[in-house]
Amino acid sequence: DVKVTQSSRYLVKRTGEKVFLECVQDMDHENMFWYRQDPGLGLRLIYFSYDVKMKEKGDIPEGYSVSREKKERFSLILESASTNQTSMYLCASSPGWGGLIQYFGAGTRLSVL
């Protein structure tokens, strides 16, 4: 079975802190994605990566950056956390170009106080 693991289920940070959310997949997938999920808005794409060191902005990249130094790991970085970044963050991966089925991690619920 494909496994997508997010480093934390719950995280509480203070405004202005630098926050790292880590995601690791064990199926050698080329594509990896970071989403945030907010009530009434559904999942929105923050960034995605289709290869090591490659990244593309999604629909809401402002305030975020990403890093993909190894194929299995995709990190989301909040340079200076703000309260409006309180949300559920979901990582996903999929094989090859063309997307196909995306496999999701369990999510990280981040609260910024």
Added chain:
Amino acid sequence: KNEVEQSPQNLTAQEGEFITINCSYSVGISALHWLQQHPGGGIVSLFMLSSGKKKHGRLIATINIQEKHSSLHITASHPRDSAVYICAVRGGTASKLTFGTGTRLQVTL
């Protein structure tokens, strides 16, 4: 207007009922996905389809490309089907999905 619209937003059913969740989209797509999210956050992919109909156990997904509409049906619903069901479409950029806001289903005994 969202590119992907789901209805209803919330649905309560009694065990055994036949359930239909609808998804309409306004863009050209190459595929449509149905996903299930249980309380606690984990998301599981149920179906990916680009035409016709797919069936898996008590779940059936259909799509009408001309009408830009898909339905997810659950036969003989059970309380363990309680979850949020999400429709997502894959359009021009091959790897990106656009998501609906989800339908929250509660199945009671």
